[in-house]
Amino acid sequence: MTELAAQAGRSSAAAPEAVPAPAAGGFPEGFRFGVATAAYQIEGAVHEDGRGESIWDRFSHTPGNVERGETGDVACDHYHRWAEDLDLMASLNVESYRFSIAWPRIQPTGSGPANQKGIDFYRRLVEGMLERGIEPIATLYHWDLPQALQDRGGWGVRETAERFAEYAAIVGDALGDVVDRWITMNEPWVVAFLGHVEGRKAPGVRHWPTALRASHHVLLAHGLAAQVLPADGLVGLALNLSPIRGDDAAVRQDGYLNRWFLDPVLRGAYPEDMLGLYEGVFGPLDAIRDGDLETISRRVDFLGVNYYNPMRVRTNAGDLPLQLELLPGEGQVTGMGWEVDPEGLVEVLVRIRSEYRDLPIYITENGAAYPDADPVDDPERTAYLAAHLDALRRAVAEGVDVQRYCVWSLLDNFEWEHGYDQRFGIVHVDFETQVRTPKRSALWYRDEIARVRGK
Numbered sequence: 001m002t003e004l005a006a007q008a009g010r011s012s013a014a015a016p017e018a019v020p021a022p023a024a025g026g027f028p029e030g031f032r033f034g035v036a037t038a039a040y041q042i043e044g045a046v047h048e049d050g051r052g053e054s055i056w057d058r059f060s061h062t063p064g065n066v067e068r069g070e071t072g073d074v075a076c077d078h079y080h081r082w083a084e085d086l087d088l089m090a091s092l093n094v095e096s097y098r099f100s101i102a103w104p105r106i107q108p109t110g111s112g113p114a115n116q117k118g119i120d121f122y123r124r125l126v127e128g129m130l131e132r133g134i135e136p137i138a139t140l141y142h143w144d145l146p147q148a149l150q151d152r153g154g155w156g157v158r159e160t161a162e163r164f165a166e167y168a169a170i171v172g173d174a175l176g177d178v179v180d181r182w183i184t185m186n187e188p189w190v191v192a193f194l195g196h197v198e199g200r201k202a203p204g205v206r207h208w209p210t211a212l213r214a215s216h217h218v219l220l221a222h223g224l225a226a227q228v229l230p231a232d233g234l235v236g237l238a239l240n241l242s243p244i245r246g247d248d249a250a251v252r253q254d255g256y257l258n259r260w261f262l263d264p265v266l267r268g269a270y271p272e273d274m275l276g277l278y279e280g281v282f283g284p285l286d287a288i289r290d291g292d293l294e295t296i297s298r299r300v301d302f303l304g305v306n307y308y309n310p311m312r313v314r315t316n317a318g319d320l321p322l323q324l325e326l327l328p329g330e331g332q333v334t335g336m337g338w339e340v341d342p343e344g345l346v347e348v349l350v351r352i353r354s355e356y357r358d359l360p361i362y363i364t365e366n367g368a369a370y371p372d373a374d375p376v377d378d379p380e381r382t383a384y385l386a387a388h389l390d391a392l393r394r395a396v397a398e399g400v401d402v403q404r405y406c407v408w409s410l411l412d413n414f415e416w417e418h419g420y421d422q423r424f425g426i427v428h429v430d431f432e433t434q435v436r437t438p439k440r441s442a443l444w445y446r447d448e449i450a451r452v453r454g455k
């Protein structure tokens with residue numbers, strides 16, 4: 001743990017003006033290349049070893065929610081093929097693996113004692129990483145809330161944040177000797193707003209006041225969990241951040257997407273303009289209690305950033321509360337229709353350092369889905385990754401302390417409401433046979449890592 005302590009100490013001691021000289025390959029000392037996945041998107045085995053039902057099981061099995069009615073029941077069958085998948089990572093020179101732990105495998109109904117078989121699975125997985133020289137980065141919540149907690153109000157109620165802290169304590173105790181890096185929450189904005197306003201993601205609710213409560217409870221859950229996770233590890237959360245392009249409405253979209261999460265976590269306060277806007281439409285946000293913001297902002301050892309694309313908006317006065325509409329991406333777009341803009345990553349990172357704080361940054365997700373003409377020859381994905389790694393080097397040169405870069409994703413997988421059609425993997429998965437084949441982008445990534453390491 002001395003390495004961790006030294007790292008944590010260095011980052012807090014560094015003056016914001018100090019720009020450390022980039023080391024190998026344009027990245028700081030200690031930087032690692034990784035890949036990322038999430039439990040529900042790859043594991044399958046949804047009924048095995050005592051796993052409980054999650055909101056994504058319920059949501060995906062409800063007709064009309066996911067394209068072609070697809071579900072994560074089998075996904076990449078990673079629950080059974082994890083050793084092969086770790087071998088694959090090792091063969092690609094991957095140095096860190098950001099994976100997620102399924103809460104319903106640990107506590108099938110979201111409370112009470114741990115399900116030992118669930119713990120055992122993740123211990124095998126983590127030990128398998130360590131044996132192969134791969135660093136584990138464990139995400140505690142990548143959207144698979146136990147359905148039993150949803151039945152009691154889900155993220156709309158404060159109790160869920162308290163249950164989450166208990167779950168975090170269980171996992172911290174069980175795996176704290178083998179995991180040093182913890183991500184409490186993946187993309188609170190998606191959880192709160194895509195899950196509770198747009199209803200495009202589980203639990204499929206469409207109700208602004210519930211979404212606002214959920215946004216606060218998810219952040220509170222991060223804060224409460226951060227207090228009980230091992231003191232000798234490092235804790236962060238992963239925010240999806242985008243630069244916003246457009247007219248006056250850009251300030252509101254920035255408040256909605258970025259500042260509503262960055263401000264409480266890094267400044268201990270919600271942004272006044274957004275509080276005013278929401279309270280003006282929905283009345284007092286009484287989910288926010290005294291002391292909560294202190295809890296939320298107390299421990300952030302690093303910030304996880306998921307970056308894919310910028311967003312474009314324009315004013316639409318009739319559309320409350322934000323009074324804006326989203327515009328399509330311009331120029332090059334990916335299979336998701338997401339605008340390709342590597343410079344946006346530099347903008348996001350430099351902004352965090354200049355407007356908030358100089359803290360270690362982990363790029364916890366970055367990648368692209370393309371309707372590849374050939375299953376494994378994917379020049380567009382390779383170009384996307386190469387351009388974003390170059391952008392990251394520019395951010396480093398501007399003084400951003402970038403410590404990790406995780407490609408989304410290792411494998412083609414269950415892309416939520418889009419099902420299996422949007423392929424983000426650098427490794428192709430044949431979902432009929434479960435055969436994995438590295439795409440050209442994976443081989444490029446392997447060689448790029450080797451080049452930077454002088455191998």
Ligand code: FCB
Nearest residue numbers: 038186187408415416424
């Ligand atoms: C992010 C999610 C991840 C994946 C990518 C494409 O929002 O965290 O699970 O779906 O988008």
